Amino acid sequence: MNATSATLVIGASGTTGRRVAAGLIAERHRVKAAGRSATPVDGAQAVRFDWNEPATWAEALDGVDRVYLVPPIGSSDPATVMLPFLRQARAAGVHRAVLLSSSAIPAGGPAVGQVHQALPGLFEQWAVLRPSWFMQNFTGSTPHARSIREDGAILTASGDGRVGFVDAEDIAAVAVHALTDEQAPNTDLVLTGPQTLSYDDVAATITEVTGRPVVHRHLTFEQLCDRWAAEIPLEFATMLAGMDRAIAEGAEDRTSDTVQRLTGRPPGTFRDFVEREVA
Incomplete structure (x- = not known):
């Protein structure tokens, strides 16, 4: 540089x-x-x-x-x-x-x-x-964080589908390498955490670590689309709900070695994240 x-x-x-x-x-x-x-x-x-x-x-x-x-x-x-x-x-x-x-x-x-x-x-x-879905989707002012605080629930149309949730800290570490290494990757890089989790697993982990009961409420694609459309344009709402449907069909049930390969350290776990940023 x-x-x-x-x-x-x-x-x-x-x-x-x-x-x-x-x-x-x-x-x-x-x-x-x-x-x-x-x-x-x-x-x-x-x-x-x-x-x-x-x-x-x-x-x-x-x-x-x-x-x-x-x-x-x-x-x-x-x-x-x-x-x-x-x-x-x-x-x-x-x-x-x-x-x-x-x-x-x-x-x-x-x-x-x-x-x-x-x-x-x-x-x-x-x-x-x-990156796969951010672990940070469960903190701050995000829809999941709000529904956890207000209703003790995570609402998705992802069924029992699994996601390789990834910590934004790991995404940023990969980005720094991609920006500063002598040679850029010149490719696309799928980033995940170390394991895949269903939203039922996510709710159970948050409950266990924080001591506050959280459940996963299973919505249909149409119910989720209507929920999103109350806040954002219908086209974008349909796209977001479609992503949940893809999760239900197994599209995000994968892990990658990208974080380990580019940063030299393993990606953080969801439990570590909850202990650090949610609890």
Whole structure:
């Protein structure tokens, strides 16, 4: 990495972005922490950035040679804004891009899958991180965290399907390697925790560790879709409910060695996560 250049971390106050920024700073890399409010981050240069305001892009890209990409939240068609930004980034001297995608979305698939497909043609060094569902989905202001607090329940249409839940700490550690290793991975990387769990297992673990009863309520696809559609556009609600249906059909019942291979340490367990961030 050029000692005078910086890494632009988009979404630097978010779940993975703040951890990626902290990891880069800990390794003494220059960081531009980008967000809609230019939130100060210790050790980083805060810069205002909004996917939907192209006028904010040039300043964010100034002096940057690599970028960590978090797609616009809640967009069912992020490529519309991301691809023009990425073309501008390449023209501005960015040569490495690491994209946060999802294990549920392949290259060329819906939403961020279109950006994934375009990335190798835009940059000579790149990586697409495809994490399974975040363990952090059960903390903070997320829908699962709210329903756990308010009703003692997790509501899904995933049936008995299993998921390789992954800790955002591990996602960020992989991202730091992908951004800073001498050679970028130049591939997509599926990231999971060390084991697959059903939502019944998740509820049981949270109950056991916290001492507060939590159950998993099994919804139908239609019930979940209606629940989401009360808060977000129907198209996006249908896509999210469809992801639960895919879990029920076994799409996320897998683990990978990516975290161990790239960071040299095993991924954190769900129990460790609950003890650290939920209890």
